[in-house]
Amino acid sequence: MEELISQLQVHARRFWKYRWYAMGVMWLCALAGWATVLTMPSDYQASARVYVDTQSILKPLLSGMTTVPNVEQQVSIMSRTLLSRPNLERVMRMVDLDLQSNSARQRERALDQLAATIKITGTSSHDIYTISYRGGEPKQARDVVQSLLTIFVEGSFTGKRDDSRQAVRFIDDQIRGYETRLISAENALKDFKVRYTGLLPRQGDYSAQLADAADALNTARLEMDEAEQARNAIRAQMGGEPPRKGKDRRPVRINNPELDARIALVAKDLDALRLQYTEQHPDIVAAKRLIGQLEARKIEESKHPYRDNDPGRNYSPMLQQLKVAQTEADAKLAAIRVRVAEFGARHARLLEQSKAVPEVEAQLSQLNRDYQINKDNYEKLISKREAAKLSGELSSTTEMMTFKIIDPPTLPLTPVGPDRPLLTTLTLCGALCAGMLTAVLIGQARPTFASPAALRELTGLPVLGTVSLTWTEAERARRRHSRLVLASAFGALVFAYGAVLAASVLRT
Incomplete structure (x- = not known):
């Protein structure tokens, strides 16, 4: 502690010895600093606060129809990218700052300075954003804030609008491509169906049709067997009752009641069948064939004029009934045989075609699958395009988010910087420190011994x-005068500080 005190005493003696050097340095530093502070340009700050209302009633109404844009994220991204280079260049053009730059380097320096003096702050919970700018001119500060506010509002709408337009153009290109594929798939499917029209399944698959044809053939054969058994039974009964002989014979007439009755019976059955089936049905075809055969037989028998025209004349009534039943059984059997032949030919044709059916069905399934995939993708793209258009319109509409200017930018009247009173005080403190340090350094450069x-x-x-040194009366008077001058110089320094401080306060 004593050593520290002695060192302080040594430095104090050195300072006192070279006090005039210290005072000169103090004045020089103070005057230079105060002149710099007074000539510094004033900074004016303009600011604006805007509230973004993102709680729109359109969100719940259109949430199921299209992609509702995230307006909170949209506004947040715009606030972060507001100080991008394109936006800063746009601000410079809007406030004519680019006219002050004569070279590329000056333009870059102006951009950097503009970015450094703009501040954007916001609250995530209340969606309130503050845009502030500090510049050397009040009008310029207000214009810069107004330009940033305009870009912020416009960019929140146009950014998503451009993205939606690009998405719609991309989807349109995809739709045209899928439309071409869909037309090609439709033509390929049409040509395939025309080429293999006989092998394509109509109801169910081809194996089901083959099974149905086999079942129909077996049923027809069973009916044919039943009809043959019924006819044979009638013939057996007819063989048990002989005909009655008679002597009277009449000449044969052209009309034949037996054949007429059979033709009428078959025609009646044909009319009934036509009410149920078409002309190509096997039963109708068989009935027509039987009528033709009976007509031919009638014409053939009409060529013999002396035949007995009453076939039932020599038969009993029971035998005549059996004869009619036999005729009906023959007609039914003939129709069933035609049906069996038709079903057999159909079954044979299906059985022959069944060898190529698996390959045809596989190709048809592949064509249908390709066509369905292209159709589904095409329809999805159509719906996506409409959703993208609606989303773009939602993003650009002012109903999704509303900008409310809380504090508009105004023309600042008083500067906000620099803080001249503080800088003036710091300049005085720095000058005092510089003077004392100068005296101490000079004392170390010219060392003396203060004590034995x-x-x-x-x-x-x-x-x-x-x-020992003894001062005379004149020397004491001169020393007192020197101290008085030193005190006056220090007082003048303090007075100058007060004057500069007052000037700084009045200027701000």
Whole structure:
């Protein structure tokens, strides 16, 4: 502690010895600093606060129809990208700052300075954003904030609108491509169906049709067997009752009641069948064939004029009934045989075609699958395009988010910087420190011994004696005058500080 006190005493003596140098440095530093502070340009700050209302009633109404844009994220991204280079260049053009730049380097420096003096702050919970700018001119500060506010509002709408237009153009290109594929798939499917029209399944698959044809053939054969058994039974009954012989014979007439009755019976059955089936039905074809055969037989028998025209004349009534039943059984059997033949030919044709059916069905399934895939994708793209258009319109509409200017940018009247009173005080403190440091450094450059102990300690030799200095009366008066001048100089420095401080306060 004593050593520290002695060091402080040494430095104090050095300072006092070179006090005039210290005072000169103080004045020089103070005057230079105060002149710099007073000539510094004033900074004017303009700011604006805007509230973004993102709670729109359109969100719940259109949530199921299209992709509702995330307006909160949209506004947040725009606020972060507001200080991008294109936006800053646009601000410079809007406020004519680019006219002050004569070279590319000056333009870059102006862009950097503009970006450094703009501040954008916001609250995530209340969607309130503050845009502020500090510049050397009040009008310029207000214009810059107004330009940033305009870009912020417009960019929140146009950004998503451009994205939606690009998405719609991309989807349109995809739709045209899928439309071409869909037409090609439709033509390929049509040509395939025309080429293999006989092998394509109509109801169910081809194996089901083959099974149905086999079942129909077996049923027809069973009916044919039943009809043959019924006819044979009638013939057996007819063989048990012989005909009655008679002597009277009449000449044969052209009309034949037996054949007429059979033709009428078959025609009646044909009319009934026509009410149920078409002309190509096997039963109708068989009935027509039987009528033709009976007509031919009638014409053939009409060529013999002396035949007995009453076939039932020599038969009993029971035999005549059996004869009619036999005729009906023959007609039914003939129709069933035609049906069996038709079903057999159909079954044979299906059985022959069944060898090529699996390959045809596989190709048809592949064509249908390709066509369905292209159709589904085409319809999805159509719906996506409409959704993209609606989403773009939602993003660009002012109903999704509303901008409310809370504090519009105004023309600042008083500067916000620099803080001249603080800088003036710091300049005085720095000048005082610089003066004292100068005196101490000069004292170290020109060392002297302030006491015999310091000389003895440095040299290690004993001090034999000291010579004291005695001041005369004139010298004492001169010393008092010197102290008075030093105090006046320091007082003048403090007074100058007060004057500069007052000027700084009045200027701000």
